[in-house]
Amino acid sequence: MKNLEIVRILNNIADILELKNVEFKPMAYRKAAQGVEFLSEDIEEVYKRGELQEIPGVGEHIAKKIEEIIKTGKLKYYNKLKKEVKIDIEGLKSIPGLGPKKIIQLYKKLKIKNLKDLEKAIKKNKLQTISGFGKETEKLLLKGIIFIKSQPKRLLYSHAIPIVKEIKETFQKFNFVKRIEVAGSFRRGKETVGDLDFLILSNQPEKVMKLFTSLPDIKQILAKGTTRGSIRLNNGLQIDLRILKEKEFGSALLYFTGNKQHNIELRKIALRKGYTLSEYGLFNLKTKKLIAGKTEEEIYKKLNLQYIPPELRTNLGELQAAQNNSLPKLVTEKDIKGIFHNHTNYSDGNYSILEMAQQAQKLGFKFISFNDHVGDIALANPLDEKRLKKYLQDIEKTKKKLKITLLNGIEIDILKDGTLLLKPTLLKKLDVVIASTHMALKMPQKKMTERICHALENYPINILAHPTTRLINERPPINVNLEKVFQTAKKNNTFLEINGSPKRRDLNSTHIRMAKKIGCKFAISTDAHTLSHIKDDYNYALLEARRGGLETKDIINCWNLSKIKKELEK
Numbered sequence: 001m002k003n004l005e006i007v008r009i010l011n012n013i014a015d016i017l018e019l020k021n022v023e024f025k026p027m028a029y030r031k032a033a034q035g036v037e038f039l040s041e042d043i044e045e046v047y048k049r050g051e052l053q054e055i056p057g058v059g060e061h062i063a064k065k066i067e068e069i070i071k072t073g074k075l076k077y078y079n080k081l082k083k084e085v086k087i088d089i090e091g092l093k094s095i096p097g098l099g100p101k102k103i104i105q106l107y108k109k110l111k112i113k114n115l116k117d118l119e120k121a122i123k124k125n126k127l128q129t130i131s132g133f134g135k136e137t138e139k140l141l142l143k144g145i146i147f148i149k150s151q152p153k154r155l156l157y158s159h160a161i162p163i164v165k166e167i168k169e170t171f172q173k174f175n176f177v178k179r180i181e182v183a184g185s186f187r188r189g190k191e192t193v194g195d196l197d198f199l200i201l202s203n204q205p206e207k208v209m210k211l212f213t214s215l216p217d218i219k220q221i222l223a224k225g226t227t228r229g230s231i232r233l234n235n236g237l238q239i240d241l242r243i244l245k246e247k248e249f250g251s252a253l254l255y256f257t258g259n260k261q262h263n264i265e266l267r268k269i270a271l272r273k274g275y276t277l278s279e280y281g282l283f284n285l286k287t288k289k290l291i292a293g294k295t296e297e298e299i300y301k302k303l304n305l306q307y308i309p310p311e312l313r314t315n316l317g318e319l320q321a322a323q324n325n326s327l328p329k330l331v332t333e334k335d336i337k338g339i340f341h342n343h344t345n346y347s348d349g350n351y352s353i354l355e356m357a358q359q360a361q362k363l364g365f366k367f368i369s370f371n372d373h374v375g376d377i378a379l380a381n382p383l384d385e386k387r388l389k390k391y392l393q394d395i396e397k398t399k400k401k402l403k404i405t406l407l408n409g410i411e412i413d414i415l416k417d418g419t420l421l422l423k424p425t426l427l428k429k430l431d432v433v434i435a436s437t438h439m440a441l442k443m444p445q446k447k448m449t450e451r452i453c454h455a456l457e458n459y460p461i462n463i464l465a466h467p468t469t470r471l472i473n474e475r476p477p478i479n480v481n482l483e484k485v486f487q488t489a490k491k492n493n494t495f496l497e498i499n500g501s502p503k504r505r506d507l508n509s510t511h512i513r514m515a516k517k518i519g520c521k522f523a524i525s526t527d528a529h530t531l532s533h534i535k536d537d538y539n540y541a542l543l544e545a546r547r548g549g550l551e552t553k554d555i556i557n558c559w560n561l562s563k564i565k566k567e568l569e570k
């Protein structure tokens, strides 16, 4: 599994080249990195099939580089570049607000090569001596350093998927493996995982353990017992394994799915009913007799609880609801009729309107909404009025070629002062207006709240996209009064986006719960920039919606098309 390592190297090369003022090449490397990052399988499999150049953004030149990494684990070109520039760009770039331009200034003026140097310089107020770096910049960068240090580096859920798939497939080949499940945060659908927890049902634990400790890509064997083991992979990820018997599989699955608070509360409920609950089963407190353990379902049932789906197991009210028979009927994959927020090659997407729509149709969706960029993000190649016209015509033309319903629309920037580039009268003509912030994200709370609410109150916005703009492991959420934003959205019939892009997952489940209490409705978006996002990213949004306890009545994507259209016209 070298995907992540390859993404890292390609991105680092882009940064170094940018630092060296090389033109065009950095963008090419970045695009390739993005292509690899969003692969939903092991890149070595793609390589074996000879299909590296099918990855979006990967041409002949970069394919050769990837091949070298796969074959040798190294890239000579990259090592040479690293030696030339002595700066730890990767570390410095992890600080929100530090781009290549600033990094090179810091190096030229203050000889700052890494995070340690930077922190020292800030503490001595040295940055203020460089033009363009005020007191505010110092404060922001220091905050950034603290943010990065406080963030344990957890693996994105989307990056865990191919690893889980590969390990499952490896074990499933053997008939001494009766069943294999992943528990823990992965099963709960959390946006990041600290480690992976595998459970295997088998009568031959020695064979399972031998296979486990000889998996490819192991850096270290942390523990190796008869029924439990732990390894660390080369990419740093820890994997825990339990080997179980049939009579205890359900109780172990329940225990290792967690979360911890859910387990603790569940155990208390069991005790109140005269049982004890552990990973080994549900037992009668007095007689110690095994009551249930084979399946999770029978354990919940014996405790007089509704079955609680893993996504809800957080001890945030689900146990009480399960006692009162009032758990939400969570939205499922088949409830989603279509998807919002898809980009094409009119702005920063990789494929045409037709190709994206065909893919959505192939996946069985009834509608797809196109929302290419309008606004002031130059990087995203936003549509001006002239190109917008052509784009809308193209959507009209494409409609005739396909069965699936196409909704036309844009994703428009909420500018610093809360205005939008297009007039409300013009926006009203579109099916779906999505608005979002991309620039000037460091405003103080009052100003940011006013900015977003002003837009919601003065323009016909259907969906507020990625409302907090966080990027997991990269960028903290904006400082905004979400309660006020949610109330304003509700008042103005604006749906709140659940953005499924794996680094965004925005809104997250906590905010979804909060907004649902206020009475808001939601829209599930892919934020797709390429074909594979359509399938993968809508699933991540769906997981987040389930974690937030949403039902079909809360989500516009689940309604029938005529109701959706009527709702969007409000």
Ligand code: DGT
Binding pocket: 183, 184, 185, 186, 192, 193, 194, 195, 196, 197, 255, 256, 257, 258, 259, 260, 263, 264
């Ligand atoms: P992660 O790995 O940080 O993303 O989060 P989890 O939830 O996967 O946590 P992990 O791997 O440490 O443990 C897996 C599950 O095992 C956890 O969700 C609940 C259960 N568990 C772990 N430690 C305890 C504990 O001290 N008490 C109880 N009741 N359950 C625990």
Ligand code: CA
Binding pocket: 184, 185, 186, 193, 194, 195, 196, 197
């Ligand atoms: Ca875990």
Ligand code: CA
Binding pocket: 184, 195, 196, 197, 240
């Ligand atoms: Ca674990």
Ligand code: ZN
Binding pocket: 341, 343, 411, 527
């Ligand atoms: Zn977008």
